[in-house]
Amino acid sequence: MSVSVLDREMYSEAAAARLLSVPQRTLNYWLEGGERHGRTYRPVIRLTPRGSHAPVTWAEFIEAGLLREYRRAHGVPMGELRYFIDMIRDRTGVAYPLAHQMPFVSGRQLLLEAQEEAQLDPEFCLVATVRGQLLLTPAADSFLKRVTWEDDIAAAFRPHDDPRSPVRIQPDTRFGRPAVRGISTDALWEHAQAGENADDIAGEFGIAPADVQWALAYETSARAA
Secondary structure, three states: OOHHHHHOEEEOHHHHHHHHOOOHHHHHHHHHOEEEOOEEEOOOOOOOOOOOOOOEEHHHHHHHHHHHHHHOOOOOOHHHHHHHHHHHHHHHOOOOHHHEOHHHHOOHHHHHHHHHHHOOOHHHOOEEEEOOEEEEOHHHHHHHHHEEEEOOEEEEEOOOOOOOOOOEEOOOOHHHOOEEOOEEHHHHHHHHHOOOOHHHHHHHHOOOHHHHHHHHHHHHHHHHO
16 A cells, blocks of 8 residues: 555545544534634644645544544543653654554654653553553554554555444545445445345345345444444
8 A cells, every 4th residue: 555545635624533433513613623712723643734625634533533432431631642642743753643544553752752742641641551561551452453454554444433444445446435255234234224124135245144144233323323
């Protein structure tokens, strides 16, 4: 996979927020920054604001996926995280360090040092020292397992919370829409809504009934969010 895919414009802000299951205003704040309590804050993900109508790139989508893992249980401290991400970007020379596998695998010592320098609150750390070993924290590990890596670059993202799900979002498949075995989940959902059962849908699309069931499970959870 070419590194240039990270710069590919993929989604509107509203579509990205829907796929990530986060409020659009939250995603906008991560991407664009904004004013809070009389203070103006820089973006967390983007180097500079591009406007709320600017398309969300693949790298921005993936990095927002990590922030999503933390937002599920906690608010995100913008100042500390912004400083931390800027530091990792500068020291690795990688424009999108959280859409790159290196910091999570071979660069954990760098993450630890950056966390300490940024004085990142322990509950927002990506790595922790356990019995002399650097281990990913639960939120970081959950994010890492959602991503399929190819040549250290994020090649796919699992939008379904269930780790067994084969549903994936890929920049080169179905225009980045959630899909299973290359078939968009919303297409399978439409057939199910028309009254077809999983076996019939599977036969029509040449996939396993279990794949259809996973697609329908994802669509059900996504539409209920």
